[in-house]
Amino acid sequence: MATICISKHGQHTEKQVTCTLLDRVNEEGKHLVSYKDYRLTSQDLSLMCGERYLSDEIINLLIQSYCDRANAKHHSCRYKLLPSFLSVGEVSKKLIENICKAEEMNEIEVLFLPIHMLQRHWGLAIFSVSEQTVFFDDGYHCPVSEDLRCRTKTILSVIAECTKLAKFQPLRWNEIQRFKVPMPDQPQNSEIGSGSCGVSVICAARDVCNRLDSFTWTYQDAPQLRAQLMVELINLH
Numbered sequence: 001m002a003t004i005c006i007s008k009h010g011q012h013t014e015k016q017v018t019c020t021l022l023d024r025v026n027e028e029g030k031h032l033v034s035y036k037d038y039r040l041t042s043q044d045l046s047l048m049c050g051e052r053y054l055s056d057e058i059i060n061l062l063i064q065s066y067c068d069r070a071n072a073k074h075h076s077c078r079y080k081l082l083p084s085f086l087s088v089g090e091v092s093k094k095l096i097e098n099i100c101k102a103e104e105m106n107e108i109e110v111l112f113l114p115i116h117m118l119q120r121h122w123g124l125a126i127f128s129v130s131e132q133t134v135f136f137d138d139g140y141h142c143p144v145s146e147d148l149r150c151r152t153k154t155i156l157s158v159i160a161e162c163t164k165l166a167k168f169q170p171l172r173w174n175e176i177q178r179f180k181v182p183m184p185d186q187p188q189n190s191e192i193g194s195g196s197c198g199v200s201v202i203c204a205a206r207d208v209c210n211r212l213d214s215f216t217w218t219y220q221d222a223p224q225l226r227a228q229l230m231v232e233l234i235n236l237h
Contacts, residue, residue, distance in 0.1 A: 033236050035061050036068075037083075040233065048230040051190075051222070054198030056084045059114050059122065062229060063205045065236065067112070070209040077107045079209055082127075082155065084114040091154045100162040112205045113155070114198075115148065122197040124183075124204050125152060125176075132172055137179040137204075139186025139197050139219065144176050152176060184218045193219025199226060 033040040038061035047054050060083050067079035080103055086092065111127035115136070123138030125148065134152045136144055153170040160168035183204060187194045196219055203217050203225060217225060 033061065033233050035236055036064055038064065045230060045233060048226045048233075051193070051195030053120050053195060054122070054202075056114075056116070058233075059198050059202055060084055061236075062202045062232065063112055063114065065232075066206045066209045077104045078109040080105075080108050080111050082111050082113040084116050086155060087113060087115045087125075087148075087151065091151060091158070093158050096155060096158045097162050100159060105159065105163045105168075106165060110208060112208075113152075114201050114205075117142065122201045124201045126179075126205075126208060127152070127156075129167060131174075132167070133174040134176045135179050136176055137183045139183055139200050141178075141182065141185075144178075149176055181214050184215060186219050193222040196222040196226070199229065202229060 031039040032042050032045055038057050040057055040061060044055055044057055046052075047058060060081060064081045067081055070079050071077050080099065082099065083095065086095065109129050111129075113125040113127070115123040115125055115138070117123055117138065121138065121140065121142075123136060123142065126135045128135060136148065153173075156168050156170045156173060160166070160170070166172065183200060186197060186200065199222055200217075200219065204215060207215055207217075
C-alpha cells in the first residue's frame with residue numbers, strides 16, 4: 001500500500017524509500033534520521049507502512065520539524081513541542097525546565113503535547129497561550145480524562161515557575177476544552193485509517209502550524225499521508 005502511494009513521488013523516491021527500508025543501518029549502530037533530540041532507524045521508518053502504530057520518536061520528530069519550520073518562517077518562536085513523554089507517568093520537571101531554557105517562552109503562542117492514551121491510541125493537546133485554554137481531541141473523540149486535566153495544569157505550573165511569566169499560571173487558564181473544529185472521525189476494525197491515530201496527530205499539528213482553519217485530511221487519506229511523511233523523514237536525512 002505504502003509503496004503504491006510513494007510511487008506518485010517518482011521512481012527515484014520510490015527506490016530511495018525501498019532501499020532505506022531494506023538497509024542495515026540499525027545493525028551497524030547508525031541512525032537513519034537524526035533531528036534535534038530524536039533518532040530514527042530504518043525499523044522506525046517501517047512503522048509508516050500499512051496501518052502500524054507510530055512510535056513516540058516519529059511523532060515527536062515530525063512535529064518538532066513543523067514547529068521549527070513555522071518559527072523560521074515567522075522569525076520568532078511561536079510554536080513548541082512538549083514531547084509525548086510528558087503525557088505518561090510522572091511529569092518530568094527537569095524536561096520542562098530544559099524546554100523553557102531552550103526557547104524564548106515569552107514569544108510562544110502554541111504548545112503541542114501528543115497524548116499517549118490507553119490501548120495504543122494517540123490524541124493531541126494544544127495549549128493556546130492567547131486563549132489561555134488547552135484544547136484536546138483524538139479520532140475517537142474520547143472523554144477528557146482527569147489525568148489529562150491534572151497533567152496539563154502541572155505542566156503549566158512548572159512552566160510558570162521556570163519562566164516567571166504570569167500568563168502560564170494555571171489559575172489564569174480555562175478548563176480544558178475540545179477542539180473548535182473536531183478531528184476527522186477515525187474508522188475502526190480493519191478499514192483504511194483504523195490504525196493511523198499517530199498520523200492524525202502529526203497532520204493536525206502541521207495544519208495548526210500552517211494556520212489553517214480546518215483540517216486538510218481524513219483517515220481515508222492515511223496511505224497517502226503515510227507515504228508523504230515517510231518521504232519527509234528521508235528528506236530530513
